[in-house]
Amino acid sequence: MKELLKKLITAKSTLDVGETKCAKVLADFFRAAGIKPKVEVWNKTRANITARLKSAGSKPALLFVSHLDVVPADGPRDFKPTERNGRIFGRGSCDMKAGITAAAVAITEIFQSNVKLKGDIIFAATAGEETDSIGVKKFLKSVKSIPRLIGIVVPEPTNFDLVTAHRGLLWLEITTKGKSAHSSMPQLGINAIDSMRIFLNELADYKIIAPRNKLLGRTTLSVNKITGGCVANIIPDSCCACIDIRTLPGQNxxxxxxxxxxxxxRLSKHIPRFRADLKVFRDLGALQTDENCGFVRHLKQLLKIKNLKTVPFTTDAPFLTILKTPIVILGPGNPKLCHKRNEYVEIKDLRKGIDLYKRIILHFLA
Ligand SMILES: [Zn+2]
Known part of the structure; x- marks a missing residue:
């Protein structure tokens, strides 16, 4: 269990190198346990892996969907896993190679225990959740081969909270256009930074209309990056701002x-020199699984959980809603450690994760 996690951390899977190494580690792990995996590679570096435990098929299948990729780290040291004080450190240890490890080990232990399952277990670990979600989209193209499902578990770090909802996101890149000139004669140019300032003042008064969500609260908007201009004595002809809007389920x-x-x-009407355009560079829906559905109710009972939780981040889960089955996010690791320096997972949580997934598998499929 610890070995698999350490191998997965070592198999760096940032966007620049892709997910193939990481997929191979998992493929080798499944093969060694007697399960035949399927690895799909494209563009030389990108990869998905799936594995399926076939059953008699009298019950619907259970699907686990993880992501192989990790966000960039400070340096190569972060891809050398270290173990201390009962924790395993390394990029991806928490988000989400611990979850992958727990799901993969649970599946192989179930396989080796020879219990007769009535429904299939499908395991998928996909590429690019942190960037382009290309892996989950590719996986869903094989949708015809996915059988009827009882539900989907996304083993992202939730500290074993049962998560059924998260907000969506809309990332916009706003560019204001101007005309460069010597800044001793600004009247000869159009200052794109001035235009951006005017736009941002207007944006500060803009209220996104959406009713408050019981679980998720409100929509938020923040301007997180501005670039523009090159030197102190040239009127800037372009200025760019990146905006992150977090949205609620059902929001358009x-x-x-x-x-x-x-x-x-409105601005160009009043200010003829104002020119701007907008580019959407990420657009992900929100997730809200029906909290009264059978899958969630059973999980609440099984885990002795009273309240459902949310996570502040987004996942690939909204893409999976196309499968028309309940989705929960549930896994080992503290979500507060995601994308942070010195990310780690408690080793005891790894074992807890394996046992939890085995209980879920046996509850729904045995
Ligand atoms: Zn993640």
Whole structure:
């Protein structure tokens, strides 16, 4: 169990190197346990891996979907896993190679225990959750081969909280356009930074209309990056701002884009030199699984959990709603450690994760 996690951390899987090494580690692990995995590689570096435990098929299947990729780290040291004080440190230890390890080990232990399952277990670990979600989209293209499901478990770190909802996100890149000139004669140019300032003042008054969500609270908007200009004595001809909007289930992202285009139109009407455009560079829906569905109710009983939780981050789960089955996020690791320096997972939580997934498998499939 610890060995698999350490191998997965060592198999660096940031966007620049891709997921193939990591997929191979898992493929070798499944093969050694007697399970035949399927690895799909594209663009030389990107990869998904799936494995399936076939059953008699009298019950619907259970699907585990993880992501292989990790966010960048400070240096190569972060890909050399270390063990101290009952913890395993390394990039991806928490997000989410501990979850992958727990699910993969649980599945192989169930396989080796020779219990007769009535429904299949499908394991998928996909590419690019942190960037382009390309892996989960590819996986879903094989949707015809996915049988009827009882539910989906996404083993992202939740500290074993049962998570059924998270907000979506809409990332916009706003560019204001100007005209460069010598800054001793600003009247000859159009200052794109000035235009951005005008736009941002308007944006500060913009309220995204969406009712408060009982579990998730409100929509938020923050401007997180501004670039523009090159030197002190040239009027900047371009300025760019990146905006992160976190949205609620059912919220229409197209409406937000329309509203912002309306702000542009209003500004250009009053200020002829104002020019701006907008690019969507990430657009992910929110997740809200019906808390009264059988899958969630059974899980609450099984885990002796009273309250459902949310996570502040997004996952690939909203893509999986196309499978029309309940989705929960549930896994080892503290979500507060995701994407942080010195990320780690408690070794006891790894074991707890394996036992938990085995109990879930046996509850729904045995
Ligand atoms: Zn993650």
């Amino acid at each position: 992202h197209k409406q937000i884009i329309k509203d912002i285009n309306r702000i542009f139109a």
